[in-house]
Amino acid sequence: MKAIAILVTVMLWGFGAHAADFTSRTIAAEDRASLIVTEGTVRVPESRTGAASDSIELAVVRIARSTTPSASAHVILAGGPGDSGVSLVLGLARRGGAPLLDMFDGDIVGIDQRGTGASVPNLRAPRAYGLPLDQPGTPQAWLPLIEKTSREVAAEFSGRGIHLESYNTRESADDIDAVRRALGYERITLWGRSYGSHLALATLRRHAKTIERVILANPEGPDHTFKLPSEVDAVLERMDELVAMDLLPLMRDVLGRLERAPVHVEVPHPLTSQPVRVGIGRFDLQWLTAQALGDPRTAGTIPVAYLEMSKGDFHRVAQLVIVQRSRMGGETAMKQMMDLSSGATAARRTRIEREAVRSLLGNAINFPLMSLGNAWGNPDLGDEFRQPVRSDVPVLILAGDLDPRTPVENGRDIVKHLPNGHLVVLENAGHQFDLFGSPQIRELLEQFLHGRKVTTRRLEVPAPRFTSPG
Numbered sequence: 001m002k003a004i005a006i007l008v009t010v011m012l013w014g015f016g017a018h019a020a021d022f023t024s025r026t027i028a029a030e031d032r033a034s035l036i037v038t039e040g041t042v043r044v045p046e047s048r049t050g051a052a053s054d055s056i057e058l059a060v061v062r063i064a065r066s067t068t069p070s071a072s073a074h075v076i077l078a079g080g081p082g083d084s085g086v087s088l089v090l091g092l093a094r095r096g097g098a099p100l101l102d103m104f105d106g107d108i109v110g111i112d113q114r115g116t117g118a119s120v121p122n123l124r125a126p127r128a129y130g131l132p133l134d135q136p137g138t139p140q141a142w143l144p145l146i147e148k149t150s151r152e153v154a155a156e157f158s159g160r161g162i163h164l165e166s167y168n169t170r171e172s173a174d175d176i177d178a179v180r181r182a183l184g185y186e187r188i189t190l191w192g193r194s195y196g197s198h199l200a201l202a203t204l205r206r207h208a209k210t211i212e213r214v215i216l217a218n219p220e221g222p223d224h225t226f227k228l229p230s231e232v233d234a235v236l237e238r239m240d241e242l243v244a245m246d247l248l249p250l251m252r253d254v255l256g257r258l259e260r261a262p263v264h265v266e267v268p269h270p271l272t273s274q275p276v277r278v279g280i281g282r283f284d285l286q287w288l289t290a291q292a293l294g295d296p297r298t299a300g301t302i303p304v305a306y307l308e309m310s311k312g313d314f315h316r317v318a319q320l321v322i323v324q325r326s327r328m329g330g331e332t333a334m335k336q337m338m339d340l341s342s343g344a345t346a347a348r349r350t351r352i353e354r355e356a357v358r359s360l361l362g363n364a365i366n367f368p369l370m371s372l373g374n375a376w377g378n379p380d381l382g383d384e385f386r387q388p389v390r391s392d393v394p395v396l397i398l399a400g401d402l403d404p405r406t407p408v409e410n411g412r413d414i415v416k417h418l419p420n421g422h423l424v425v426l427e428n429a430g431h432q433f434d435l436f437g438s439p440q441i442r443e444l445l446e447q448f449l450h451g452r453k454v455t456t457r458r459l460e461v462p463a464p465r466f467t468s469p470g
Contacts, residue, residue: 029097059118079194084117085110115334136281150375168341218406229359341379400429
């Protein structure tokens with residue numbers, strides 16, 4: 001379909017006389033619905049707290065059925081931090097088509113948050129840490145390498161005149177409101193998933209009068225950036241109930257054996273097919289398991305992997321170790337700065353350290369983030385930022401009971417401060433679940449969006465498919 005180019009100039013209120021130019025085009029969704037895509041940039045201050053500041057650009061997309069904007073809009077906040085909100089919204093619109101826009105009943109807006117995607121500057125820093133393969137992994141061996149790389153990347157961005165301390169969730173929350181004003185909406189509905197929910201809550205705290213409703217999937221509150229090892233244990237216990245084997249005793253046995261005697265395995269490198277000698281210790285397995293729990297596709301392989309290792313077969317895990325160590329790196333300075341500046345209260349840090357001592361996976365879920373503050377200049381928004389968000393705005397929270405990163409307890413912490421908040425526990429859902437593909441979840445969303453009372457408190461979704469030993 002031929003694109004229709006429409007040039008729209010929008011004055012960004014609150015930031016001098018800077019303007020943003022947008023162009024519009026039509027696209028066809030998979031159901032052949034005709035959608036109008038408006039794309040452009042909005043300029044905002046890099047810092048709103050300094051006496052003087054450069055400006056940065058936020059890439060923005062709007063999906064609509066008409067060239068006339070709707071009275072309100074739905075703003076989709078990507079997770080990560082560092083994922084592209086523009087790509088997320090474009091993908092949703094193409095796949096969802098007319099039914100999705102009917103459910104939203106208004107324009108849909110995506111934003112590449114400061115420092116990521118098509119926004120300028122982009123803080124992407126794909127620098128591998130260079131972790132050796134032939135020795136078992138430990139925090140003590142890895143942290144000096146990770147800190148060195150982090151300091152180098154931070155220095156490079158600072159040398160380009162980028163103020164890394166300005167890339168934090170408080171500034172991003174004000175960016176959301178700046179985009180709202182630039183596009184001319186009086187009120188918006190916020191959708192946030194994982195880190196996106198963290199940003200949505202920060203925006204609700206600072207700009208509640210402009211927020212119609214909020215939907216939080218995989219909730220992360222103001223003091224939830226660093227994860228609790230006890231919540232990881234709770235997910236493993238829940239998984240133990242779902243598999244036809246004694247998973248937890250098996251895991252303790254394998255981890256205990258690796259602690260006493262790490263193993264070395266020679267396997268073909270997944271990329272070069274050349275033989276590589278790989279050292280595997282207890283921490284390697286703790287870290288790999290913590291990462292695998294974040295996705296039901298990989299979580300489903302955990303039982304059979306431990307069963308293989310209990311029989312002395314470490315070949316499958318050795319190849320995973322090669323891939324993970326080779327890939328492990330900074331990725332984007334935006335993610336490091338956002339997470340470290342949100343940080344944690346002293347009480348939560350103390351609780352994490354106390355729980356890690358007796359947790360099956362230790363504190364692997366937070367590695368290496370919790371140890372990188374010094375390397376990135378100790379960014380910190382302070383404990384005032386980490387206080388609970390209190391608001392009368394209607395909020396719907398969806399949390400999975402197989403999610404160790406944004407667990408159900410996060411939702412309970414958040415909702416008790418929201419008089420018009422409602423928490424729905426999704427049984428068998430992990431950190432990645434299909435928000436729009438389930439008819440039951442879509443029904444909940446439609447009830448909430450249309451102002452009807454949501455009474456459902458628990459909803460069962462299909463359990464993960466666990467790989468069999470065969």
